[in-house]
Amino acid sequence: MIRFHRDPFDDPAVSCDPVSVIPDIHDPGAARAPQVPAADQTLRILSFLARQRGPAAAHAISDHLGIPRSSVYHLLAAMAAHGFVVHIASERRWGLGTAAFELAGGYTRQQPLARLGRPLVSGLADRVGESAHLAVMTGRDVLYIVEERAPRRPALVSEVGVRLPAHLAATGRAMLAALPREQVRALYPDAATFADRTGRGPRRPSELRDVLRRTRQDGYASEDGEVTLGFRSIGVAVLDHTGWPVAALAVTWEAAATALAGASVAPAVRSAADELSRRLR
Structure with a gap:
């Protein structure tokens, strides 16, 4: 209230x-x-x-x-x-508030973000050999607007048009970490605002602050089984000319099927996110 x-x-x-x-x-x-x-x-x-x-x-x-x-x-x-x-x-x-984020997400979706991001997402998937996607923030959710599934890789929950809790997804964490801390507090004021999918992930504001602190320190966001058990993701925010996170790029892979480590994937994701940021300015 x-x-x-x-x-x-x-x-x-x-x-x-x-x-x-x-x-x-x-x-x-x-x-x-x-x-x-x-x-x-x-x-x-x-x-x-x-x-x-x-x-x-x-x-x-x-x-x-x-x-x-x-x-x-x-x-x-x-x-x-x-x-x-x-x-x-x-x-x-x-x-x-969240309704303002909905407007921002609608504007972003109607602008050339998906068109500009699609070739970069495709190139990222080819480079890493794993599925990649682009998402925007809408309230406390992320909305996926581009997905590129790598050959012979399993289908992901992050299909175009799907919404997932931002505090659980790597794309959402990347954007939340780039927001002012006061704005994050406004979005997640108490434990009641934290959705759950797999029993993992932050469940209260203090835990989310720890996750976002690590994200800022690492320079990228990560999640391990918090969206879908057995899958990991690395995400990096896409920033506009003011430094505001308008979207995020991520790569997702099945942990048991590959020896990929987050630190080895992060440079490729960061490079693609930085290039999309440059094209949007």
Whole structure:
């Protein structure tokens, strides 16, 4: 449940009447008065949050955008009810919610990411001799948008269109490790947000933090039997020009059928991910 707490800098005398959603005539971000002021302010708040490296305080949003603070709280509450933002009560900050990630994933899927990534995924599978795939983040899931199955290799659960828990998949861990830590906390606030597939993998925020810490140290994400028993994966994030993880590339293999080690696969996956990052910029 999202709980809203008044920030210590709130002025109790500020009116919370919905009329306050109408923009101030001195709003520096508005060249002219919009016909639908609430919609204009909502989109500006979402755009502001999307440009930040982590969740932001309501007063910072108000000060930067020139929107009355009472209006900011009304709009944030409405967006939170629909999942577009989430309130981190312990820090009195607001970050993007899972619905915003859904929009980002939809945009990514409609852009040339799959087209640009397909030849790189294919080349990666040929180079390593194992199946490779490309995935994007949608909320707390990863969605697979490209898969290249290597010859004579078993079918994987990560077919195009399949969603898997991000905290279990190598692609998801690679992207989560590249997100601001505050954003990860907003996505995984407690144990109830952790799905399970094979009985392995992190089940609470502290365990996920340990997994992501190792991912950052290694420079790649790995998973062993947490998505499908007997299979291992290595994943590396694909970053846009701001350093935001828009996707991840991964290789998956059957542990009993090959002597591949994660450290030996990682350079090839990283090379392909870096090249896709370069092509997207």
